[in-house]
Amino acid sequence: MNTAASDPANGEFEPKIVAYVCNWCTYLGADLAGTNRLEYPANVRIIRLPCTGRIDFNLIVKAFEIGADAVLVSGCHPGDCHYTSGNYHARRRWMLFRELLATLGIETERVHFTWISAAEGKKFQQLISEITSTTRDLGPYHAYREICETCEV
Amino acid sequence: MSQIISQPAIRRLVKQWLREGKRVVAPVQIRPDLVSYQPVRSADQFLLDGFIRPLNSIKEVVFPRHEQLFQYRVRGKQIDLLPAPLPDIERIVLAARPCDAAALPILDHVFNWESRDAAYNQRRKLTTVVALACMEHDAHCFCTSLGGGPDDTRGSDALLFDLGDDTLEVRCVTDKGQNLFAGQTESSTRTAPSVPGPERQADLQQVGQQLEQAFERSDWAAWTNRCLGCGACAFGCPACHCFDMVDEGGPTCGARVRNWDACQFGQFTLHASGHNPRSAQSQRQRQRIYHKFHVYPQKFGELLCTGCGNCTRNCPVSLGVLPVLEAMQAEGA
Amino acid sequence: MLQPLRETCRRLLDDGTVQVVIGYGQAMRAVEPYPVFITDPNDVGQLVWNEQCRTNLVKYLLRQEIRALGKPAIVVKGCDERALVVLEQESQIERSEIVVIGVACDGMAEARCEVCDAHQPRFADHTIGHATNKEQSAERRYAHLAEFQERPIADRMDYWKAELERCVKCYACRQSCPLCYCQRCIVEKNRPAVLDTSPTLKGNFAWHIVRAFHLAGRCVGCDQCSRVCPEGIDLRLLNQSMARASEASFGHRSGTDPQAELVLGNFSKQDQEQFIR
Ligand code: SF4
Ligand code: SF4
Ligand code: SF4
Ligand code: SF4
Numbered sequence: 001m002n003t004a005a006s007d008p009a010n011g012e013f014e015p016k017i018v019a020y021v022c023n024w025c026t027y028l029g030a031d032l033a034g035t036n037r038l039e040y041p042a043n044v045r046i047i048r049l050p051c052t053g054r055i056d057f058n059l060i061v062k063a064f065e066i067g068a069d070a071v072l073v074s075g076c077h078p079g080d081c082h083y084t085s086g087n088y089h090a091r092r093r094w095m096l097f098r099e100l101l102a103t104l105g106i107e108t109e110r111v112h113f114t115w116i117s118a119a120e121g122k123k124f125q126q127l128i129s130e131i132t133s134t135t136r137d138l139g140p141y142h143a144y145r146e147i148c149e150t151c152e153v
Numbered sequence: 154m155s156q157i158i159s160q161p162a163i164r165r166l167v168k169q170w171l172r173e174g175k176r177v178v179a180p181v182q183i184r185p186d187l188v189s190y191q192p193v194r195s196a197d198q199f200l201l202d203g204f205i206r207p208l209n210s211i212k213e214v215v216f217p218r219h220e221q222l223f224q225y226r227v228r229g230k231q232i233d234l235l236p237a238p239l240p241d242i243e244r245i246v247l248a249a250r251p252c253d254a255a256a257l258p259i260l261d262h263v264f265n266w267e268s269r270d271a272a273y274n275q276r277r278k279l280t281t282v283v284a285l286a287c288m289e290h291d292a293h294c295f296c297t298s299l300g301g302g303p304d305d306t307r308g309s310d311a312l313l314f315d316l317g318d319d320t321l322e323v324r325c326v327t328d329k330g331q332n333l334f335a336g337q338t339e340s341s342t343r344t345a346p347s348v349p350g351p352e353r354q355a356d357l358q359q360v361g362q363q364l365e366q367a368f369e370r371s372d373w374a375a376w377t378n379r380c381l382g383c384g385a386c387a388f389g390c391p392a393c394h395c396f397d398m399v400d401e402g403g404p405t406c407g408a409r410v411r412n413w414d415a416c417q418f419g420q421f422t423l424h425a426s427g428h429n430p431r432s433a434q435s436q437r438q439r440q441r442i443y444h445k446f447h448v449y450p451q452k453f454g455e456l457l458c459t460g461c462g463n464c465t466r467n468c469p470v471s472l473g474v475l476p477v478l479e480a481m482q483a484e485g486a
Numbered sequence: 487m488l489q490p491l492r493e494t495c496r497r498l499l500d501d502g503t504v505q506v507v508i509g510y511g512q513a514m515r516a517v518e519p520y521p522v523f524i525t526d527p528n529d530v531g532q533l534v535w536n537e538q539c540r541t542n543l544v545k546y547l548l549r550q551e552i553r554a555l556g557k558p559a560i561v562v563k564g565c566d567e568r569a570l571v572v573l574e575q576e577s578q579i580e581r582s583e584i585v586v587i588g589v590a591c592d593g594m595a596e597a598r599c600e601v602c603d604a605h606q607p608r609f610a611d612h613t614i615g616h617a618t619n620k621e622q623s624a625e626r627r628y629a630h631l632a633e634f635q636e637r638p639i640a641d642r643m644d645y646w647k648a649e650l651e652r653c654v655k656c657y658a659c660r661q662s663c664p665l666c667y668c669q670r671c672i673v674e675k676n677r678p679a680v681l682d683t684s685p686t687l688k689g690n691f692a693w694h695i696v697r698a699f700h701l702a703g704r705c706v707g708c709d710q711c712s713r714v715c716p717e718g719i720d721l722r723l724l725n726q727s728m729a730r731a732s733e734a735s736f737g738h739r740s741g742t743d744p745q746a747e748l749v750l751g752n753f754s755k756q757d758q759e760q761f762i763r
Contacts, residue, residue, distance in 0.1 A: 104691070385714070
C-alpha cells in the first residue's frame with residue numbers, strides 16, 4: 001500500500017481501514033448499504049471471505065504490515081452462521097488473540113470486531129463512519145509500520 | 154617493551170569512533186547469563202572483561218543474518234531492478250574472542266570461491282577486528298585441540314590482553330590494527346603472561362583421517378539421536394555460512410533477500426519433488442561434521458571450526474561438534 | 487531417588503515392557519544434563535537425576551529417530567507431564583503405548599518452580615519419590631506477566647522490538663516445544679509463503695505472533711522455548727498471556743485435566759466478551 005496518503009505532512013490524514021467480512025452476512029450488509037445509497041467513508045477496503053471462522057489471525061497482522069491503520073473483522077450474528085458455528089469458533093479465537101496483541105503492545109483499539117447481518121446496511125454505514133473517525137483521531141499507525149521497514153545493509 | 158592502553162582510554166576511543174559514524178560491535182551484557190556481540194550505542198555499554206564467550210558470533214558484521222540483494226519495482230509492463238548499494242559503513246569489532254576472529258579468514262575462502270561475493274568482501278574490507286585474549290574458559294571451549302588458543306592472532310588486526318587494574322596490552326597484528334591504535338597507546342615494560350588455554354579435550358588432529366572410514370557407520374544415529382534439528386548451533390557458529398535466497402514482497406514491489414540457513418533444518422535439503430536426500434537427523438549431523446572436518450579441509454586446507462564451543466553452548470540439548478567427535482572417538486572409530 | 491529410578495528403568499527394559507527409556511544423562515556437572523536414550527538394561531547407570539534436569543523430554547516421543555527405537559518409557563516431572571496430557575487429547579500419542587515415569591521434583595532453581603503446583607506427578611505409571619503439591623493462585627502464577635502488562639502500551643512495543651530484534655529464527659524454541667509438532671510449520675510454507683522467513687523485525691513479529699497463537703490454550707508452561715532460546719528472549723510472556731486468558735475466559739488450564747475439551751476447536755454459545763459490537 002502506498003503510505004503517502006497517510007502522511008499528515010501531505011495534508012489531512014486519511015486512515016486506511018481493512019475490513020475482513022464474511023460472505024453471507026456482513027458482505028451483504030455492506031452491499032445493502034450500497035444499494036440503499038447510504039454513504040460511508042471511502043477509507044475502507046473490503047475483503048470478502050467465506051466465514052469469520054475462516055478469517056485467519058495472520059490476516060489481521062498482514063493488514064498492519066502493509067500499512068493499515070485499523071482493521072475490522074465482521075460476520076454473522078451468533079446463531080446466524082451460514083456454516084452453523086464458524087462465528088462461535090471465531091469469537092473464542094478473537095478473545096484470546098486480543099490478549100496476545102495487547103501483550104505485544106499492539107494497539108487493540110485499532111482492531112474492531114462486529115456482527116453485522118445482511119439486513120443491517122445502516123449498521124454497516126454507521127460503523128464504518130465511526131471507525132474512520134476514531135482512527136482519524138488515533139492517527140496513522142506508525143508503531144507497526146516502523147517494524148516493517150527493511151533493515152540496514 | 155610493550156604498548157598499553159587504559160580501559161577509560163579505550164572507551165574514549167570508542168566514543169570518538171561512534172562520533173565519526175563508525176559501527177562498533179562489542180560484547181554486551183543482555184541478561185545476567187547472556188553476553189552477546191551487539192552494535193554499541195554508547196562507550197560505557199560494552200564489556201572488556203568478566204565474560205567467557207558471547208553466545209553469538211562476529212560473523213554477522215561481515216555476513217548479516219539478513220540482507221537485500223536487490224529490490225524490484227513493477228510499473229505497468231516495466232520491471233525495474235534496483236541492486237542493493239554496497240555497504241559503506243566502517244566497522245570495528247572490539248573485544249572479539251580469538252576463536253571468533255580466527256573464523257574470518259576461514260569464511261574468506263567460501264565467499265571468494267568460484268565467484269567473489271561483492272558485499273561480503275566490501276564489509277570485510279571495512280572491518281577492523283580487535284580481539285581480546287581469553288583469561289578464562291569453560292567446559293565447552295576446545296580451541297587448543299584445533300591449533301588455536303587464547304592468544305591466537307588469526308583473523309585479528311590487533312589483540313588486547315588484560316593486565317588487570319583497568320589496563321590492557323595492545324599487540325597490533327596488521328596495518329589496520331596499527332592505524333587504529335596509532336598514537337593512542339603508551340610504552341610500558343608490562344607484558345601479559347601467556348594464558349593457558351583449555352586442556353586439549355580430544356585428539357582432533359586425527360579426526361579427518363577417522364572420517365575417511367566413518368561415513369557408512371551405523372553409529373551416527375546413536376551419537377546424534379538427541380539433536381532436535383534447529384539452527385542454534387549453526388547460527389551461533391562463527392564459521393557456519395549457509396544461506397537461503399528468497400523473494401519477499403508483493404506484486405508491485407519487493408526484494409530478493411539472503412538469509413542465514415542451517416543444515417540441521419529438515420527442509421534444508423528438501424527437493425521440490427518431496428524427496429529429501431538427508432531424511433534423517435543423523436544424516437544432517439553427519440553432514441555438519443563432514444563439512445567442517447573433512448570436506449572443507451580438503452577443499453581449502455583449513456578446518457571449518459575454531460573450537461569455540463558455541464554449538465554446544467547454544468544447543469538446547471548440549472550437542473554440537475565436540476560431543477559428537479568425542480562419541481566417535483570413544484567408539485574407536 | 488536415582489537408585490529407584492534406575493531400578494525401575496532396568497526392570498522395564500529387562501522384562502521387555504519397553505524398548506527404550508528416554509531420560510537424562512550428564513557428562514559432568516559443568517554441563518547441563520542432556521537427553522539419553524537407553525536401550526540396554528545394563529546402561530541404566532547413565533541415567534541421572536538432579537536439580538539441573540530442567541529440559542522437558544516430551545518432544546522426543548514425537549521424533550521419528552526415537553520412535554524407531556520401539557516402545558518408550560519417559561522420565562517426566564510434574565510440569566512436563568502436562569504436555570503428555572495435551573498430546574493425548576490431540577491424538578498425537580497413544581498413552582497406552584508409553585510408560586510414564588514421573589519423578590517427584592523439589593524444584594529446578596527456576597523462577598517458575600516457586601509457583602509450581604505439580605511437584606508430584608499426577609498421571610504417571612510409575613512415580614519415584616514424594617513431594618507435596620501446593621495450590622497456587624492464578625495471581626501468583628501469572629505475576630510475571632501481570633507486572634509486564636502494567637507497562638504502558640508503547641513500552642511493551644519497545645520491549646518486544648528490542649527483544650525480537652535479536653531473534654535469529656533458529657527455531658530452537660519450536661523444535662524443543664512438545665506441542666509444536668506440525669509436519670511442516672507455517673513459517674516453512676513457501677508455495678506461497680505465508681510469513682516472511684527473514685529474521686527482520688517484521689518477519690520476527692509475524693513469527694512470534696504465529697507461534698504464540700498456535701500455542702494458545704495449549705501451552706503447558708514448561709518454559710522449554712524460553713530456556714533454549716540462544717538470544718535469551720522471554721517467550722514465556724507471550725505464552726502466559728494466552729494461558730491466562732484461556733483460564734480466565736474458559737476455565738481451561740492446559741494439560742491439567744485429561745477429560746477437558748480443547749479450548750480452540752470448541753466453543754460455547756455462552757462465551758462472554760465485551761468487545762464485539
Ligand atoms: S563448529 Fe562449533 S566449535 Fe566449531 S567453530 Fe562452529 S560453533 Fe565453534
Ligand atoms: S545439535 Fe543442538 S543446536 Fe544443533 S540442530 Fe541439533 S539440537 Fe539444534
Ligand atoms: S529460539 Fe530464540 S532466537 Fe531462536 S527462533 Fe526462537 S525466539 Fe528466535
Ligand atoms: S508455530 Fe504453529 S505451525 Fe509452526 S510448528 Fe508450531 S504450531 Fe505448527
